[in-house]
Amino acid sequence: MTTKDDPRLQPPPEQIIYANILTFGVGACLAMMVTFYCLYVFGAIEPHVSFELLTSNWGKGVHEYLQITNTPDGWGWLYLLRKGDFLNYVGFGLLALLTNLCFVVLLIGYIKRRDWVYAAISLTEIIVLTLAASGIFGTGGH
């Protein structure tokens, strides 16, 4: 068989699930980002850092900026979700979490097929991404 229907060309089921999660996830995250951004810039929800303070300090390094604007680092934004600017972090956070979710699907698929090497690689990747997301490496800068 040398056509597009050749079984060699068909992606494995977990690859399709991965693609489906991305399709839905990216669409939802983008819609969320645009909605929250509109609520923020049109003043429907008051921001934590005023626009004037923001524009006069975005030329400074991140450490100085966080101090001046009294902005938390790490997952501290979760406490400020009532504020228009920090509400936008929901979209960013979910976008960055998509890959973790997709790797869980891959891990299950590889375990089912007893492909232990790729199951181990997927599990290690989940650990690496979770550590990156946890804030262990990325906080404490100010």
Add this chain to the structure above:
Amino acid sequence: MEKLKLKFFCFAVTVMTALMNVSPVFAENAPDIAASTKPWWVWPLILLFFCFILGIVAVMAGVGGGVLYVPLVSGFFPFHIDFVRGVGLMVALAGALAAGPGLLRRNLANLRLALPVALIASTFAIIGALLGLYLSKLDPNIIQTCLGFTITGIACLLLFSKNSEKPVVTKQDAISLALGFGGAYWDDGAKEIVEWKTHRSVIGMLLFIVIGLMAGMFGLGAGWANVPVLNLLMGSPMKIAVGTSKFLLSITDTSAAWIYLNKGCVIPLIAVPSIVGLMLGSLVGVRLLAIAKPKMIRMMVIGVLFFAGLKAIDKGLGLGIIG
């Protein structure tokens, strides 16, 4: 209609060049201008428009958004390089995640090839991001200068590297064989199934350490480096290299993006118009691709990268020769 599209593209390029060279908005001491004369809402609008044009140009030149975004926005906008790198990664991540489903469904992104190298690159992207933020804290000019040299190097790479459509791999190495680096894809042009495999896996994997470090440190995405390593060094066909590279970015950039997010380097007022502008621009770019002359556009982008790279070096070293 085609003439209209071509005119639109020429207009877009002209406007972008004009914005970069003429407008005081993009002057060297723009932070002061931002603070004193421009109302805050002007910036998201300019950024949205600028990134829309950037998205068109990036697609037509065959480069990722991040590699153009970071040097141009850090060179011509008033934002500190910490924020530009953070948003640059979010831009590259959003683009890679959006492209992922199509590539996975058509089997153009190969999971078996992507996963091991992604693990290496994403781990070292975390180290790169931390190193970049540390250096930036010491002196932002160090990062600016390193970024300048990197961008100039990328421009040279794009200018001189010759991709190979279907490299010949006579013998797979042991690691390629053990990990099952290989597969088949449908070539629409030749109307045939193309089987492929890779070689030189160890050197390739070692290079992904460097790629991860640079992606994290500069927030550039890393398609410019992934593709030559996967195609020229490891011997995967061009289509597989491009598809796998784009998919790979979604993993590498995720780990680095978390570091920048946790450090507070992603400012929503800058990030959302950048992401949306680049994505909309990419959609228009894909449609314009059919009528444009990719070679000419690619040369133009290489020229812009050279300029942006040299400007970053100039700014980092405080020479004041350019702009």
